[in-house]
Every structure is written in structure tokens, then in C-alpha cells.
Amino acid sequence: MKQKTRFKFLSLLAVVSIFTLILAACGSNTSTNSANEGGKEQTYTFKATHVTQETHVWHQTALKFGEELEKLSNGRMKLEIYPASQLGPEKDMVQQLETGAIDFGFLTNAYMSTRQESLNSWFMPFTFKSLDEAVQLRGSEPVLQMLKELESQGLVGLDFAFAGNRHILMKEGHIASPEDLKGKKIRIIGSPAIQDFWTAIGAGPTAMPLPEVYTSLQTGVIDGIDIDLDALVTEKYYEIADHLTLTNHLTFPTVIVMSKASFNKLSAEDQEIVKQAIKTAVDWGVQEALKREQENLETLKQAGVKVSELSDISAFEPAIKRVKDKYSQQSPIIQSFLEETIK
Known part of the structure; x- marks a missing residue:
């Protein structure tokens, strides 16, 4: 009798355990909540991440994106933002985007160009x-x-936003020709094309994560940095290096992507809300970046930074041609892109 009772108890326990697992499986989702009772529309709490500080224009654009999502969805969509690499380096971010653990990424074009050639x-x-x-x-x-190609990596390319063009900040001296950079250790963002350009002009390009730059500049590990004005101000590198040459030698976009796994869970209508929200946010962010270019320059001058402008790039032409020829031959998209710039 006791054995029969024990068997019934174990059978009941097994049924309860299976039921619990089914409920857990149905309810697990890192980016969305279950549908509301009564057939109401789906609600979402998305996660977004990027590498910059909260004062940077990319973070401000992400905030604007969150506002637009909430407005266009009548409060059904909310955005949690994790700035300054809180969720790990960009390599980890992309892995989490691929699985849907993170929904949106504002990824540097520099890192992504190591994964997709056309972004160079x-x-x-x-x-x-x-x-x-x-x-x-x-x-x-x-x-x-370029954005379409990102689908092969499990990402939906949404748009490009910008932080500003790149310039050269040195601890000593301004830049008038490649000779001024010969043998100098310059911190760069890790990108094949950027590495090739700095090597072509005879400098010593040194890729390193953003958090290491301040100390490396301070201790002399590097002599200067390739930098946009917004990052220069927000990271306060001007406190230890005060010779800025305005070169406009590169631009610096962020690739805004959504996890394909997360995107595919949305209805067609909600997918359109995401696209519209990001377009509005980036339109705003682009104008903000343009405004900040002049404001940041004034901030740096007031802080005592010695500013010079590179007006003649003829000495750089051989290096420019070498890099452009190499990459336009490797990628038809890059060739088309360069053709667009001269129309």
C-alpha cells in the first residue's frame, strides 16, 4: 500500500515538473514580454548597447531612438541603453546580437569593417x-x-550615424606633411583601411581600446591619436595633449544594427515602427553632430588647445592613392562608393 502511494506521489511530482518547464519555456524571452491578457498588442523592452560615454552624440541619438520608439508604439516599446561597453567589448556585443540577447547595437564602423570589407x-x-x-x-x-550585407552576420542593418570627421591630436607639434608623423606612435581604431593608411604615411599605427588611450597618451606609450572632436571633448584627452591639427582625413560613423533574431519576432507593423524611429533619431543625431563640430572646436580652443588646419594635402597623395586603389579593387561596393563621392 505504501509503495502504491509512493508511486502516485512520484507520478504527480513528475507531471508538476513537466508543466513547470513548459511554462518557463513559453515565458522565456530576453527582449519581449508575453502578450497582455485580453488580446492586447505585444509589448517590448529592448536592450541597446554602444562603446561611448553618455555625453557622446551616439548615446544622445540612442536616447532619441528610445523616445521615438515609445511615442510611435503608444508606449508598447521601451529601450534600455547600456553605454560605455557595459556589456563587454564589441566582439562580445556582436555575439549577443547574433543570439538576440541584445536587440540593438550602435557599433563602430571600425570594428565592423574587420568583419565586412565593404564598410572600409x-x-x-x-x-x-x-x-x-x-x-x-x-x-x-x-x-x-553595405547595410544589406550585414544580414549574413545575423544582423539587420538599419542606418549609419556620425560622430564627426577625424583629426590628429599630438602631445607635441602640428602636422603639415607625412614627415611630421614618421615613426610616431599614433593610436588608431582597429580597421584594415585605417591601418593601411597610417602605415603608408610612415607612422606607427597602434590599435588599442578606448579606455586605455588616456593613460597611454599620458605615459608616452603613444605620441598622438586619430580622433573625432566629440570623443576628444567627452574623453578629455586635451588635458594631456594640446596640439590639434584639423585634417578631416577620415569620417567616423557608427553602424546601427538590430539582431535579426529579435527583428524577425516583430510583426510587419512593429518592424516599420523600429525603422521609422531609427530614421527620425539618426536624422536628429546627424544635425546634432554637425552642430557639435563647431561647439566642440570652440570648447577645445577655450581649454587652451593649440589648433592648426591642414590646408594642403598634396604630400599625402601617394598614400591616399595607394589605399584607395587597393580597396576599390577588392570590393565593387567600395569602388561604387568612391564614384558616388565625386558626382
């Missing part, structure tokens, strides 16, 4: 005289092709 388009040296020129290509056909 943005890093063809001395292509844009100003940030405004770079922004004009945002909706061009080659750029749309």
Missing part, C-alpha cells in the same frame, strides 16, 4: 572635406548595399 568605404582617406559631405552619402545605393 567610409575609411578611404581624405574623401570628405567636412562631416556634412559624408552625411550626404548616408542614403546612397552603395551605403544601402
